[in-house]
Structures are given as structure tokens and as C-alpha cells.
Amino acid sequence: MKLLFSLLVVICCLFVSGTGIADAQTISTVAEGWAGNSVNAVIFRKNSIASWQGYQFIAFYDQEKNVVLGKRKLGSAVWDTRKTQYQGDATDAHRSISLIVDGAGYLHLSWNHHGNALNYVKSLAPASLELGEKTAMTGRKEDNVTYPEFYTLAGGDLLFLYRDGSSGNGNLMINRYELKTGRWIQVQDGLIDGEGKRNAYWQMATDARGVIHLSWVWRESPDVASNHDMCYARSADGGKTWEKSDGEKYRLPITLATAEYACHIPQQSELINQTSMFADKEGRPFIATYWREAGQDVPQYHVIYKATAEGWKTVNLGFRKTAFSLSGTGTKSIPISRPQILAWKQGNRQATALIFRDRERGDKASVAISTNLLQGHWKLKDLTGTSLGAWEPSYDTELWKNNGILNLYIQKVLQVDSEGKANVGPSPVRVLEYRLTKYKNDAKN
Template identity: 60%
Template sequence: MDLNFTLSARLKILMNKQLLICALMLSLLANFAGANAQEISTIASNGWANNSINAVIFRKNSLVTFKGNQYAAYYDNEQFLVLAKRKSGGQNWTIEKTQYKGDATDAHKSISIMVDGAGFLHVAWDQHNNDLNYAKGISSGSIKLGEKQSMVSKKEGKVSYPEFYKLRNGDLQFFYRDGGSGNGNLMINRYSVEDKTWKRVQDGMIDGEGKRNAYWQVAIDQAGTIHLSWVWRESPDVASNHDLCYARSKDGGVTWEKSTGELYTLPIKATNAEYAIKISQKSELINQTSMFADDAGRVFIASYWRNAADKVPQYHIVFNDGKRWAVNDLDFRKTAFSLSGGGTKKIPISRPQIITWKNGKHHAAGLLFRDVERGNKVSMAVNNDIMSRNWKINDLSTEAVGDWEPSYDTELWKSKKVLNLFLQNVVQVDGEGKTKAAPTAIQVLQWKPDR
């Protein structure tokens, strides 16, 4: 027997096996959350991490792209408001530590940003039943902020949950709550790019009548229709959340209608609201989640609650199929928990973000979340047809992100169908507590769906 030949043959067999294993591993990686691998870009290493303020879901937005540049905002370990900018998709960030600080110990007081149609950055920060904190960039494309400004100078002393949304002509809308939890009203301002001024569009459009307040989510579709949904809360206790309501506006928020086209008589109250689904108090219904309007103007609202016959809160997608409101239930969770009490809660799952995209004749959907059952990683449930119940779950991160909640660059997703998630490992102590955690990295995670 030729010993050299035998050894050579065996080596070839081993090499072929190794190549086969590598190919299988690459195939598995390619199939992990879609054929496009995740990319992570690090902005800075000194993000405030003593609570979840940088990683709450109601930041609108944490990231925003305009004309090839992406902007980001966060609190650093000294509680300064920091802005960052890069060429879209690049790795090099320009950092601007602004002259402004916020009370980062209150996780409600997150930073929200948006760029108007003229390229000016608008920023609101440090808001929880206090005076408006708002400034804009000193010039188009700049991340240097000017002096603090008022918007319309009225009802700006008890501002909470500031959110910016861009209209098709480049104007901005600013949603906020005037008043406190269980006793507050929805306000809407509009910024004119042409006039560089703000005006009040709605003053208490959703009225809690001194008994309750609305916690809302907003989506604007390609036709410019503003979609608004909300839950009612009767008191500062999270357990008093109930029901899911809906309204839409086709004229920039001036008039509002139900899904049937019936015009609302404003203000909207508990007695005249359209109820997409009735959900009783103490159902672990969470507030301030997310909503997405696809290119056909169909609305999908993501939330979680516990059905009466089930002890485990599950994620749900609420949508209108053209005839009625329907619910797509995701039932993969196994762990029960209860929501009660005030302040920012430490919850074993995050509130969900939802995105949709065209998938042949159907619309696919992605539900972004974090769950202790999956090791508190960044996870996504994907369904290739939103009307079906065929959900498949993948993890987009390999490491835990603590009590993180998903927020993303809505403008980049709308224009390019590229998902950029704001990423930071944070810890939230229940009831507005804070830890003594070391600063953690501020990052952007990128994902693309199969097309």
C-alpha cells in the first residue's frame, strides 16, 4: 500500500469535510434574520446607562436620516445632550456635546429629534410635566444647537412625551401631552419650513376630561394621512390602561375621522372615540407602543396585553382588513408578569416596534422586541404575510441589551427599507429607580429584509 497516497487521500477527505462544515455555517449565518448580515456601528462608549432613558420606545426619533446624512442623539455619562452625525452607512461619526443637560435620572425625559425639509435639526429633551426644552440647529446640516426657544408660548409648561413627525412637504409636526398621567390632553403643533415658525394645530384634541389621558402612537403613510391610535389610562397606575382607539387625518391634523370616514366632532373623548378593540383594565395592556402604515395606507398597531383566558401577556398586531378591526395574535411567550404601579417599570419584555415591507403579492412584517425568555437580546419576529400567523423569531444581537426597547430611523426605513436600530445596553430599576452602572456603548445595528 502507498502510505503517502493514503495520507494524501485522507487529508483531502478531511479538508472536504471542513469546507462542507464552513459552507453550512455560512449558510446558517445567511439565513439568520435574512440573507443580509447585521452590521453594528459604534457612535460612542460613554452613554448614560443608569436607567433606560436612551433606549425607551417613545423616542421619535433617536436616529434620523436626511439627504445621505444620519443624525443620532443620546445622554452621555454626565447627563449632557449629545448629538452625532455620519454619512449614511459610514463608520465615522462626528460628535457634538451640546451646551444642554437633562435630568437623565427620570427615564421619561428622553431626547427626540427630526430634520425638517430644509435640513435643520430639531431637538426636544428633558420633558416630564415641565417647561418645554426645544432648540434647533444653527444652520442646515449642523449639529450645533442654538438657544432654547418656545414654539407657540402657550401650554408649554407641563410638557411630556415630545415627538416629531415629518410631513411630505418637509414641514414638521410636534405631538406632546399637556398635563399629567391620568389627567392630560394631546397637543399638536406644526412647523413651517417656509416661514420658520410654529403654530398650534390642535389644542387638547384628545380630551381626558380631567379623568384620564391618552397614550398614543402615530404613523404617517405615503399619501400623507396621519394615523393615530391610543390607549386610555385612568390614573398614574399602569394597570389602569384600557382599550385601543383610532383616528386619522388627511389634512395635516386639522380635521379627524374614523376608519369608516365618519368625521369626529372634536375634542375626541371616551364617549365618541372609535374603539379598534376593547381591552379591560388590569389586562397588562402596555402604553406607548408603535404603529406602521404601509404603502397602501393600511395601519398595523403593535402592543401587548393578556387575554382574559390567559395568564401570560402576549404580543398582538391590531389592523383593519378593510371591513373590520382584526387581531393577529403571537402566542410564543410562556412567562407571566403583572403591570401595576407608577413610574418607569422594569418589565421582562420590551414594548414592540412594527415595520412592514412589500413581499411579492403580500406585505411582510417584522416585530422588534426584547424578551428575558430569549436572554434579553434584540429579537425580531418575521411574518412573510402579515395576514397569516406564520411568525418566525430570530435574534439580531448575540449579546444581551438589558432593559433596552427598540427605536429606529423611520425616515431611512421609509426611503430605503434599511432598518437602523438605536442600540445600548441599559438597566431600569422598577418605579423610576436608577442603578450605578458604568457607561455603555451607543451603537447602531443595521438589518435588511430579503427582497
């Protein structure tokens, strides 16, 4: 009891001291984690945090590059952590850890990928931090894996997405975990085909009806400056068949010539890859990213969405003032993070929240909130009181989907350009809870 009381006191002090978290509901510290690059805090972690039936789980690398798991009861400040038997090359920021929980409560984990054989394990029991031995999923095209991502489906099944191939020359693969059989099956072998000339960098979301929404940019070479355009596809049958937003069926695989273009963006526009998308309860897709518009010097955050039958719309948030340029290969040291997006209906208005980090705001975790996307008025708020370095936002997607509560993975990390390693020690891994409910009920904004 004394330990718990002390922890609560520390948490309360954080709110009033201004040294850590500002204007947030709760903050809990898990343990110390690797901070020499951004591998623990990249946006394409799907997921860094995952919840199931009153429990929440977290994964990260520690200073010795061990894969560490954590578990707590939702709402508790006390975490049970476990150093697993597995390690990864944490010095490469591509090699992030992806975590999910299936409908029966088993943890699924994939980590340490950048063009190498699949690393995949499952917990030995529901809600357990004890992991089994590494195993294959389907055994097909699992030798050149990058960007592993898990997603949940209605009924407790899982999807697993990854790139087979390399930057500028790779294809999107999709596997499905069947809860009834406990087996993985291959749903798509190269859903989006770069035709040996390019590859797709995607982001995905599932809506309340079980529809899968997928968007992506094309990259023509390993140089990030060759990113271009934003494309879209959706599937209502677990990824077997795909269609455009108007219902037109795709003939697979999807290529440069056959893709639906939600927004045309030329190369050399500072367009970033692997951002985020969200689909609300009505199945409307929203995509968040950033790029520099023609004739402008400053890359701005944008929201691309299709909320009606009128076609795709783009909103430029327009609040940034500092120019920068994307070019070259490897993980970049960029003055802003890639954004996460959440959306909901507020009466007959479309409300949206964009979570980001910007050096203009002291590299804090920040949120831009609009209670009327069509009008484009945004309120900016910092969620942390101090810098998070090169942090990018990732969150507990299931907790938001099921309870409307935002839990963010928070850690100060540094990133040196082109896979460099910063000479720093570990930093605290935290979970920040921030409630957007007050904005959902604010009808005057």
C-alpha cells in the first residue's frame, strides 16, 4: 500500500510541477527504455500498447536491447514488467516491436525486421507475459520482412501486414489469424504491386463494421523525396477482395495505373510515408500526413478524407512556419513527427484530432483539435511540459475504439540522421492518458 501511495503522489506532482505532463488525466511510468534512436517511438508501431478485457500491455526495447513486456490493470499506475528471452538490433529504427492481443487474450509479438526473416511469437497463456518459441506464420514469403503490423478484426481474429522486398521495390503481404483454428493463413500475396519499379508505404484502419481501409503513397526509389500521391482501397470481407471508395471492384494486384487516387501529390513535395488513418463508426476514412504544397516553402499537416459521396477532400492545417527538406535514405532526423489522427461526429459536425510533435512547439507531444473539419478551425494544445526529442505518436487503438479513451506511448528518444545512434542513456517509458470527451461535447467551437 505504501508503494502504491508513493506512486500516486509522484503522479499528482507531475501534473502540478510542469516538469512532465501538462493538462492530461493520468500518467504512469513503466520502466527505463532504449533512447539512442527512435525505434521505441516510431509511428508505424502497430501497436506499442494494446488492451484486452481490463488489462493493458506494452512492449519496448531496454538499454541492453532486450524485448521487454509490461502489463497492468487499466487505470492502475503499477506495471508488472518482464524481460523476455528475445533481443533485437535496437540501433536500427526500422526494427520496431509490434504487439496485439487476439480475442482469446493471447499476446502476439513481432520485432526486429529490416529485410530479414520473420520474428514472430505468441504468449503461452491468455494475458501472460511468458512468450513461446519463435515460429513461422504461413511459411511463405517470410524471408524478407519489414514493417510488421497487427490489426484486430471483429470476432477476435487478427490481420498481419508486412512488406516483402525493399524500399522502392516491394510488395504488401497480408496474413490472417483465425481464432477458431489458431492458425495463420495468407490472405494476400502482393496486394499492392510495385511492378519491380516502386513500393507502397501504407497505413491501415478497421471500422466498427469490420471494413478494412487502406491508404498508401508510392515511392520510386530508396530516396524519401521520391514519395508521391495518396491512394486508397477498402475490403469488406477480411482482405480477400478490394474495391475503390465508390464501390468499383479492384482487379488484383493493385498497381500505379489501377489505384484510386485520393490526392495527387508530386515527387519532391516533402511528402512523408507511413503516417496514419482512421475510420469512424460510419466507415468514413480519414488520412493524416504532411507535405509542401506547390508554390509554398513550408510542409504542413494535411487531412485527406471522404465523408460524403462528393469525393475526396483535403484540409491544410496551415499552422506551421518552419521549412525543411526530406531527401536521402534511411531513418531521417525530422523536426516534426508523422501525425496520428482520430475522428468522430459531433452532432452534424465532423470533429478531428491530430496528434503530433513539432520543434516549433519545443518537441512536446501536442494535439490539434477541430470540432468542425469543414470550417478548419484548429485548437493547439501541448500534452507534455518538456521535449520528447524525436518521439512519434502511437496509441492503444483498441482502448480508443472500445472506450473512447486515448492512451499514448510516451518516451523521450533521439534520432541521428541515416540510422545514426545517439550517445545517450535510457529514458522513462510512460503511458499518457488524455480524454477528448470535453471536446466531443463542446458545441460552440
